[in-house]
Amino acid sequence: MTAGLEIAGLRVAYDSIRGPVVAVDGVDFTVGHERVAxxxxxxxxxSTVGRAILRLLPPSAHIAADRMTFDGIDLLGCDERRMRRVRGGRIGMILQDPRHALNPVMTVGRQIVESYRAHGGIGGTEARRRALDMLAAVHIRDPERVFAAYPHQLSGGMGQRAMIAMVLAAGPDLLIAxxxxxxxxxTVRHSVLAILDELVIAHGMGLLIITHDLNLVATFCDRALVMRAGRIVEALPASGLAEAHHPYTRALFAAAPTL
Amino acid sequence: MxxxxxxxxxxxxxxxxxxxxxxxxxxxxxxxxxxxxxxxxxxxxxxxxxxxxxxxxxxxxxxxxxxxxxxxxxxxxxxxLQMVFQDPYGSLHPRHTVARTLAAPLRLHGVGERDRRIDAALADVGLDRRFRYRYPNQLSGGQRQRVAIARALILExxxxxxxxxxxxxxxxxxxxxxxxxxxxxxxxxxxxxxxxxxxxxxxxxxxxxxxxxxxxxxxxxxxxxxxxxxxxxxxxxxxxxxxxxxxxxxxxxxxxxxxxxxx
Missing domain, CATH: 3.40.50.300 (P-loop containing nucleotide triphosphate hydrolases)
Structure with a gap:
């Protein structure tokens, strides 16, 4: 069968005082070696879909699916020990705000080294060398300084790139962003996208981007899945967003102010 | 100018x-x-x-x-000179109703006919009278920003x-x-x-x-x-x-x- 992420009939409901609230209501899609939005x-x-894939939802969430696999691994059925190897190792996740994802009392370098050692099984010296290389790879000009810095000493753009370096250090086959x-x-946005782009093109990584920015989707991604009220209302090639058929997609695209 | x-x-x-x-x-x-x-x-x-x-x-x-x-x-x-801020979640007092939020600038500047002005200010931003009694947590992001705009405009x-x-x-x-x-x-x-x-x-x-x-x-x-x-x-x-x-x-x-x- 095909490799990558396969999801069919994904449903997520949250418990609430007034009974279950359905957040995701039967979603089907796949992600191969491509950029999917x-x-x-x-x-x-x-965002609930993104977190459900890694089972990173709070206990009040109930996840069910007809099928949710990655390279044949049953993401819903496998035990927590197996899941820990998938998370970070096979499937990485980067979030909007680097300040919440990086450990504030640990230097950036130590966090990337830890990621290498946990997932790559390599020694300290080698991990340090690779961490510095990775910081350079995410276009950080002075890797030695950033390696020794704490997250609060970095700007938003630098922090975001440091977090990407940490996630990529584990060498994931699929990245949920x-x-x-x-x-x-x-101006920083596009150099971060270029890093992800290169990983998809040169290393065959799969990329699932969760976003509200249709302009980014139209110019960066291969395919777009448009969600509304827990359902995918339209799936189409990203470059065809401007000619979408579904009235919701059309309205969304028309609402964005452009130059 | x-x-x-x-x-x-x-x-x-x-x-x-x-x-x-x-x-x-x-x-x-x-x-x-x-x-x-x-x-x-x-x-x-x-x-x-x-x-x-x-x-x-x-x-x-x-x-x-x-x-x-x-x-x-x-x-x-x-x-x-009035200002509308970026964050509609942070710029409205969470424990004040919309009416109280809109009355504050009128009170500070000693402007009368407050009830009429509050209703008019809400109508201008497309919110009806019922919103007077709501708290910010009962409003969507867009509604909150409408209230913030009404607050800026209420002093004309x-x-x-x-x-x-x-x-x-x-x-x-x-x-x-x-x-x-x-x-x-x-x-x-x-x-x-x-x-x-x-x-x-x-x-x-x-x-x-x-x-x-x-x-x-x-x-x-x-x-x-x-x-x-x-x-x-x-x-x-x-x-x-x-x-x-x-x-x-x-x-x-x-x-x-x-x-x-x-x-």
Missing amino acids: LVGESGSGK DEPTSALDV | IRVEDLSVAFRAGGRVVPAVRGVSFAVPKGAAFGLVGESGSGKTTVLRTIAGLIDDWDGRIEVDGVPMGAKRDRAARRQ PAIVLLDEPTSALDVSVQAEVLDLLDRLRRERALTYILVSHDLGVVVRLCETMAVMRNGEVVETATASAFRKGAVATDYARGLIESSRGYRRETRMAEVAEAGIRTT
Whole structure:
């Protein structure tokens, strides 16, 4: 069978005082060696899908699916020990705000080294060398300084790149990126995207981008899945967003102010 | 008419003086909308906050209709300049109802007929009377920003300062709020100064805009010049390029040139 992520009939409901609230209501899609975007507005369920894949939802969430596999691994059925190897190792996740994802009392370098040692099984000296290389790879000009810095000493763009370096150090085959660039300035945004792009093109990584930015999707991704109220209302080639058929996709695209 | 001349602002951080705004000048005619665009740290919000009277220590000249605005301002001067903040979740008091939030500026300025004015202000931003009794946590992001706009307009100011008024909102809600701001300006001949990092938003609302970088204005041009890409500086051109979307060929060529490997 094909490799990559396969999801069919994914449903997520949260417990609440008034009974279960359905956040994701039967979602099917696959991600191969490509750039796929999950697009939608707040509350559409797009971030819940991203977290459900790694079972990173709070205990009040109930996940069910007809099928949710990655390279044949049953993501829903496997035990927590196996899941810990998948998380970070096979499937990485980067979030919108680096300040919440990096450990504030640990230097950036130590966090990347830890990621190498945990997932790569290599020694300290080698891990340190690779961490510095990885910081250079995410276009950080002075890797030695950033290696020794604490997260609060970095700007938003640098922090985001440091977090990406940490996630990529584990060498994931699939990266889930939840609004990876919306906290960044436009000029930095595109160099971060170029890093992800290169990993897809040169190393065959799969990329699932969760975003509300249709302009980014149209120019960066291969396919777009448009979500609304827990469902995928339209799936189409990203370059065809401007000619979408579904009225919701059309309205969303028309609403974005452009130059 | 609002005129800013040679405005400089510096902050003191741990014994060092950090210049945030360096010699910024621009003029906005009455009834016009002027945009300040730039990336984080460019000083655009500091310019806006200084005009609003929220920063005490600055050099230069700020004039409204020929009258200089000092660091200390009287009530009439404060009334004609109102501000809408970026975060509709943080700028409304969580334990005050919408009516109480809207009554506060009226009370401070000793304005009568409060009930009538509150209803009118809500109607202007497309909210009906029932919203008077709601708390912020009972409102959506768009509704909160409408309340913040109503609060700014309830004193009938001549100038409204807008600090990223839609960046916390979804695109469809953003479009509604931008339409609302545009309509209110035309109906009341308001003067706007809008700060945003989003060129699309600035071009949608403003006729003229200044690009800021490192505390300085790099370039001032009309919105239509920005639309056509007819700008003079490389920095402004770069901003336009970036906001048009990702360019795979250009970026991959840069990556290849840098000769950096990723594994």
